[in-house]
Amino acid sequence: xxxSELILAIMKPLNRQRTISSPYHLIKGKKxxxxxxxxxxxxxxxxxxxxxxxxxxxxDQVIKSLFSQGYLLANEQVIELTEKAINTSISDTPLNGWxxxxxxxxxFNRLSLIVQxxxxxxxxxxxxxxxxxNEEIQMWVKKYLQQIQFRDLAVVQAxxxxxxxxxxxxxISETHKMILTERLTGxxxxxxxxxxxxxxxxxxxxxxxxxxxxxxxxxxxxIEKSKPPLLLGLMEGVIQQSSLTATAQRTEKLFERGFxxxxxxxxxxxxxxxxxxxVVELAMNDPxxxxxxxxxxxxxxxxxxxxxxxxxxxxxDIKEHLPDASxxxxxxxxxxxxxxx
Amino acid sequence: MNLEELLYSTxxxxxxRPGQKEIIxxxxxxxxxxxxxxxxxxxxxxxxxxxxxxxxxxxxVSPLLSLMQDQVAQLKKMGEKSVVAINSxxxxxxxxxxxxxLGSYKFIFISPEMLVQPFIKKKLQEIRVSLLVADEAHCxxxxxxDFRPDYLRxxxxxxxxxxxxxxxxxxxxxxxxxxxxxxxxxxxxxxxYCHPMDRKNIVYDIKKFEDNREKLEFLxxxxxxxxxxxxxxxxxxxxxxxxxxxxxxxxxxxxxYHGGMEHQDRVFVQQQFQNEEVEWICSTNAFGMGxxxxxxxxxxxxxxxxxxxxxxxxxxxxxxxGLPALATLLYAQGDEALxxxxxxxxxPTKHEIAAVFNGGSSATHLIDQGIVRExxxxxxxxxxxxxxxxxxxxxxxxxxxxxxxxxxKIRELITRDGCLRSYIISCFDQQLINKPDNCCVxxxxxxxxxxxxxxxxxxxxxxxxxGRLSVILPI
Numbered sequence: 001x002x003x004s005e006l007i008l009a010i011m012k013p014l015n016r017q018r019t020i021s022s023p024y025h026l027i028k029g030k031k032x033x034x035x036x037x038x039x040x041x042x043x044x045x046x047x048x049x050x051x052x053x054x055x056x057x058x059x060d061q062v063i064k065s066l067f068s069q070g071y072l073l074a075n076e077q078v079i080e081l082t083e084k085a086i087n088t089s090i091s092d093t094p095l096n097g098w099x100x101x102x103x104x105x106x107x108f109n110r111l112s113l114i115v116q117x118x119x120x121x122x123x124x125x126x127x128x129x130x131x132x133x134n135e136e137i138q139m140w141v142k143k144y145l146q147q148i149q150f151r152d153l154a155v156v157q158a159x160x161x162x163x164x165x166x167x168x169x170x171x172i173s174e175t176h177k178m179i180l181t182e183r184l185t186g187x188x189x190x191x192x193x194x195x196x197x198x199x200x201x202x203x204x205x206x207x208x209x210x211x212x213x214x215x216x217x218x219x220x221x222x223i224e225k226s227k228p229p230l231l232l233g234l235m236e237g238v239i240q241q242s243s244l245t246a247t248a249q250r251t252e253k254l255f256e257r258g259f260x261x262x263x264x265x266x267x268x269x270x271x272x273x274x275x276x277x278x279v280v281e282l283a284m285n286d287p288x289x290x291x292x293x294x295x296x297x298x299x300x301x302x303x304x305x306x307x308x309x310x311x312x313x314x315x316x317d318i319k320e321h322l323p324d325a326s327x328x329x330x331x332x333x334x335x336x337x338x339x340x341x
Numbered sequence: 342m343n344l345e346e347l348l349y350s351t352x353x354x355x356x357x358r359p360g361q362k363e364i365i366x367x368x369x370x371x372x373x374x375x376x377x378x379x380x381x382x383x384x385x386x387x388x389x390x391x392x393x394x395x396x397x398x399x400x401x402v403s404p405l406l407s408l409m410q411d412q413v414a415q416l417k418k419m420g421e422k423s424v425v426a427i428n429s430x431x432x433x434x435x436x437x438x439x440x441x442x443l444g445s446y447k448f449i450f451i452s453p454e455m456l457v458q459p460f461i462k463k464k465l466q467e468i469r470v471s472l473l474v475a476d477e478a479h480c481x482x483x484x485x486x487d488f489r490p491d492y493l494r495x496x497x498x499x500x501x502x503x504x505x506x507x508x509x510x511x512x513x514x515x516x517x518x519x520x521x522x523x524x525x526x527x528x529x530x531x532x533x534y535c536h537p538m539d540r541k542n543i544v545y546d547i548k549k550f551e552d553n554r555e556k557l558e559f560l561x562x563x564x565x566x567x568x569x570x571x572x573x574x575x576x577x578x579x580x581x582x583x584x585x586x587x588x589x590x591x592x593x594x595x596x597x598y599h600g601g602m603e604h605q606d607r608v609f610v611q612q613q614f615q616n617e618e619v620e621w622i623c624s625t626n627a628f629g630m631g632x633x634x635x636x637x638x639x640x641x642x643x644x645x646x647x648x649x650x651x652x653x654x655x656x657x658x659x660x661x662x663g664l665p666a667l668a669t670l671l672y673a674q675g676d677e678a679l680x681x682x683x684x685x686x687x688x689p690t691k692h693e694i695a696a697v698f699n700g701g702s703s704a705t706h707l708i709d710q711g712i713v714r715e716x717x718x719x720x721x722x723x724x725x726x727x728x729x730x731x732x733x734x735x736x737x738x739x740x741x742x743x744x745x746x747x748x749x750k751i752r753e754l755i756t757r758d759g760c761l762r763s764y765i766i767s768c769f770d771q772q773l774i775n776k777p778d779n780c781c782v783x784x785x786x787x788x789x790x791x792x793x794x795x796x797x798x799x800x801x802x803x804x805x806x807x808g809r810l811s812v813i814l815p816i
Contacts, residue, residue, distance in 0.1 A: 112605075115813060122816045127418050131608050153816055160814045164807065177806040183605075186813030189803075190612035191605070193596065199589070 001093045001214060003206040004062055006047065008071065008081075009090040013042040015081045017314050020072075022079075024059045027051045029102055031245050033277025040284030040335045041313050045098035050213050052102040058206060094172060094218035103238045104216035109134065110234050112184055112191075113141045114159075119186030122156045131185055148230055155230075162228040170222045175201065176215040179208055244285055251278035276328045283335045291336060295329045303333035347393060348386075352419070358383050360536050365390050368472065368508055373531040375478070375509045375522055379538065379657050384510050385412055388474045389421075392447055395471035400502070401450045402495055403476045406430070409450050412476075416448060423447035427455050444468035453491035462501055470505045478509035479650070481525050482518040490723030496525055507531075512657075513650040516770040538653070538766045539773060542660045543668055544791075545761040545781040547754075550673045556643065557587065559671065563641075564593050567667070568796035569620035571639030574646070574655055576683075578625055584643060585623040595621035598628045620796050629655065635662040638794055642670045645680050649750045649768045665779065667791050672755050677748075684748045689717035689737055697721040698730055760784055 001009075010023040018038065025035045029049025039048055066072045071085040113132045120128045130138060149155055167177055179201075185191035194205045201208065220238070223231050244252065254264045261279065265272040283289040291300060303325060306318050318330050325333075344362060348354050357365075361383055364376045368391040378384050392399045403409040409426055416424045425439055425446045443449065443464050455461055473495075475481070480492045499505075509522050509531075523531060550556050560573075575581040578599040585597035596610045596619045611632055613619045622628055637659045646652035652670075660666030689697075693713045700707050702722040707713040713721070720740075724733045750768055757764055761781035763773040779787050803809045 119813050122814070129414070129418070129608055129611070131605055133414075133604055156814065156816050160810070160816070163810060163814075167806065167810075174805065178809070181806040181809040181813075184809070184813055185609060185612060188616070188800075188815070189809060189812045190616050190618055191609040192613075193602070193606040193609050195606075196596065 001091055001095075001210060003204065003210050004066060004071075005088075005090060006093075006210060007062060007066065008085055008088055009093075010044060010047055011079050011081060012086065012090070013044065014038070014079055015086070016078050017312065018079060019077065020063060020079050021059075023047075024054065024056065027097075028054050029097070031247075033274065033280065036245065036248075036277065037280045037284065037331060037335050039098065040280070046093060046095040048097040049100075049102045050095060050097040050210070052105075062206070094214050094221065096217045096221065099239065100217055100220065104213060104220060106137070107220060107234055107238050108183070108212075108216055109137050110141055110144070113137060114145065114234075115163075115184050116186060117141070117145060118150060118156050118159060119188075121150065122153060123187050125187055128187075131191070144233060148233070159230050162231045166222050166226060166228055166231060167219060169226065170215070170218045172215050172218045176211050176218075179211050180215045180219070183212065244281060248278040248281040251275055252282055255279070255282075273328075276331075279328075280331050280335045283332055289336055291332060294332055295325070299325055299329060300333050300336075303330055307334060344390070347390060351390065351393065352386070360534055361386055364508075364534050367532045367534075368506070369394055371506055373507045373526075373528045374534065375511075375519060375528070375531050376534045377511055377514050377519070378534070378536050379512050379540070379653075384476075384512070385415065387510065388472060388508055389416070389448075391472065397469040397471040398444060398446060399448055399472045399474060400465075400470045400505075401448065401474040401476055402453055402456060402492075403450055404453055404480045404492060405477065406452065408477070409452065413448075413450055421448065424450070426450040427461070428452040429454075440464055453494065457491065457494045457497055462498060465498060466501050470502050473499075473502060473505045473507050475507065475509045475522075475526060477511060478522050478526075479511040479514045479518050482514075482521045490720050493525055493723070496527060499527055512654055513769065515768070535771075538769045538771050539762065540657060540660065541775070541777045542663055543656060543666050544779050544786055545656075545765070546667060546669045546786055547761070547782050548669060548671050549755075550671065552673050552675075556671045556673055560584070560587065560641070560643070561591055563669070564588060564591060564621065567639055567791050568794050569639055570614065570617065570634060570637050570796070571621050571641065572628065572637060572655075572658065573621060573623045573641045573643055574628075575623055575625060576644035580643065581623045581625055585621075588621055588623065593621060594619045595623055598622050598624040600625065600627040617797055618802070626651065626655065629658050632658070633661075634658075636664070637661070638664075638666050638791065640666070640668045642668075645670070645672060645676045645751060645755070647680060647683050647751070648747050649754065649765065652751070652754075653765060653769075665790050667786075667788075670755070677752055677755075680751060681748055684744050685741070687716055688741055688744060689713075689721050691734070693717045694721055694730070694733060694737065697725065698733075702726065758783055 006027070007023055010026060014022060022035070022038065025032070026038065026044060026047055027050050029052050035048075039045055063072070066085075067074075070082055071088070073080040073082055109132045113130060116128065116131050120126070132138065132141075148159075167180070170177070179197055182192045182197050192200075194208060197208045198205045203211075220235065223235060224239075250268065251264055254267065255261075259267065261275045262272055264270075265275045268275070279294070283291065299322075302322055303318060306321050307313060310317050310321075312318070313334055315327050315330050319325065319327065322330070344365060345356065348357060360376070360378055364374055364378075364387045367374050368387065376384070376387060378387070388399055388401065401412070403412065406428055409428060410430075413424055413426045423446050425443075425448070427439070427449065428451070431439065440460075444467065451461070475492075475495060481495070504527070507526050507528060509526060509528075511518075511522075514522070519533060522528070548556075548559060550559065573581075573584055575584050578601050581597040581599050585595045588595035596613055598607060598610045602610075610619075610622065614622050614632070615634055640656050640659045642652070642655070646655065656668040659668060696707055696712050697704065697718060698721075702725050705718070708715050708718050720737070721733060724736050728736060754761065754764060760773070760776065761783060762776065766773055776784075779790065803812055
């Protein structure tokens with residue numbers, strides 16, 4: 001998937017309902033109520049937090065080229081896609097941003113340092129400049145290497161074999177796999193800079209960075225599935241046990257103990273609207289979420305029907321026809337996974 | 342154990358480079374030392390080895406963050422664990438632990454800004470320091486090409502440390518600068534080691550052009566004729582990228598390097614150059630520190646350097662193996678105007694001086710608001726503590742004169758008819774003994790020797806991911 005394609009993939013469901021910068025917040029992984037609930041409303045789980053360091057200027061540049069290539073129409077308020085954009089088909093992607101939350105970088109940094117160390121040590125070179133200078137990762141890798149007894153050449157061979165097998169079994173293109181290995185470095189072969197990789201493939205730096213994230217998500221899924229003993233160790237702490245943000249988890253605990261939203265807000269010294277954001281997040285993540293304490297079954301149904309008939313998830317549109325529903329109730333109803341209710 | 346044995350057991354080297362042994366012997370004997378050693382001559386060994394023998398901590402004041410990080414990394418690479426760096430990168434959660442155990446570290450690196458913090462001073466009073474090292478000691482000199490006002494304040498900690506033994510290290514210093522180092526560090530009778538500045542195997546060339554376009558044309562032909570490994574110094578990040586692209590278009594392998602790249606990309610480029618996977622590096626002056634490649638054959642300055650000292654350091658990265666190396670400076674008409682503005686740019690203006698005087702030395706909001714530039718602020722704020730307004734103004738005026746001299750030295754280099762080699766070393770108050778046959782453009786250069794060098798063809802780069810992994814992990 002190319003970067004511009006990624007933006008289109010996100011913009012399609014958001015068309016005429018959200019602003020032009022909302023895809024930016026989504027891929028940056030912004031943890032605001034709005035961004036989090038949009039993920040649920042619009043089914044944008046794959047794209048959350050896949051570019052934590054994305055530069056706004058770089059994003060704006062891509063938006064500019066989408067305009068000049070006739071994918072976007074000028075609109076002050078919301079995204080407005082052209083026919084051409086709507087008819088563009090989006091290729092399948094192994095992205096799973098909601099699950100990995102930017103932690104693929106942790107996985108890959110560990111891997112890079114391990115591969116570099118094994119490459120040198122197995123060829124009897126003990127001194128080299130570490131490719132990762134983050135001390136936490138260095139300590140982690142040191143411990144890991146001691147645990148697997150990395151001085152044993154048989155272990156290095158087993159590690160290499162796991163790399164080959166799991167990468168071969170990952171459902172991504174050969175180009176994806178090539179890019180990944182071009183970011184690895186060893187004694188007799190150096191890694192390549194983002195610019196070098198991009199130039200050699202006639203792509204942009206953002207394109208190859210996106211492909212790297214895709215490759216990592218696919219590879220990590222394969223490692224979780226086939227559970228190779230050595231590589232599986234690298235997944236430690238990479239996957240969050242709960243898909244909730246930490247702050248929503250705290251709200252969940254208090255809610256389960258019977259506090260009202262207002263009480264939770266005053267206990268946590270947060271605004272009630274923030275706590276409402278958390279409830280929406282809980283609803284998104286829990287297929288059996290019980291909304292009864294927030295609205296009646298009738299109101300829930302009415303909101304869903306209204307949203308469908310208008311083909312819109314804009315709160316204002318719905319509120320106009322259902323003045324008795326609060327904005328919070330509308331947001332909550334829209335975030336609930338319908339098939340389970 | 343004698344020094345050679347210690348050197349071998351610590352670094353695996355069987356002999357010292359010129360100058361190292363004399364310096365180390367004096368340090369171990371307890372003398373103050375000022376050592377002028379060119380870059381790449383192993384300056385850090387001069388305190389690392391004595392540290393093995395001296396009883397207490399070695400305190401190294403290092404003015405450049407990147408340099409400090411590099412030296413810490415080098416020490417750790419050698420297996421030394423008792424190292425700590427006190428600078429703005431030190432995390433708050435580590436600070437207490439480090440500070441409470443400060444005396445237990447063998448090597449304490451510190452930035453001049455941190456050195457004069459009251460709580461640091463207090464801690465320093467409690468620990469025992471065998472040796473104070475002033476690295477890049479020329480920064481002490483207000484005449485030097487990178488004067489750092491905070492560096493002058495090293496003298497404030499000397500009494501706190503009970504006047505320890507001092508080792509001042511620098512790659513470039515004139516007599517004037519050496520005298521200032523003596524004065525500011527209160528060294529009474531230091532041993533001064535002065536390494537000959539002249540590098541016989543480096544040939545100095547200057548090419549003059551009408552404009553930038555002609556420079557590019559020259560460069561295109563040059564890289565076809567002369568082989569690397571080589572460095573092309575560009576003035577800006579953008580230029581370094583453009584030049585690298587130009588080389589790639591000519592089918593010559595190259596990579597660009599500058600401080601704006603992420604850490605991993607920079608390490609990759611260094612490795613590629615070291616592994617001879619790329620022939621040329623196009624870089625800002627960020628490239629070079631921590632890079633130890635003996636066979637660099639070419640150094641090109643695409644833009645006029647801003648000081649002789651900087652020029653000599655950059656050129657000095659070539660030919661460490663002792664074989665001939667060519668230094669080519671490209672000059673186009675009008676470059677000196679650019680040079681002047683670059684050099685003068687750092688200096689505080691009258692407005693800035695007035696603003697800082699009115700605001701006081703803690704008025705850092707002037708920097709945030711863009712009224713005073715950061716370096717200008719540091720210079721003014723320092724002098725304000727020492728002098729009244731008129732004094733500061735005249736001090737800055739002195740600096741301006743110094744800077745102008747610095748620029749005029751470069752101009753002299755470009756316009757000179759006589760021997761460039763003897764001119765360059767005369768800038769460091771040394772005299773040329775033994776002029777090599779192949780010397781400089783004004784005495785005629787024999788290019789044949791450089792044309793004769795070949796660049797070893799790089800090993801075939803694997804074309805698929807399986808191939809790459811097999812080369813990285815060949816077992």
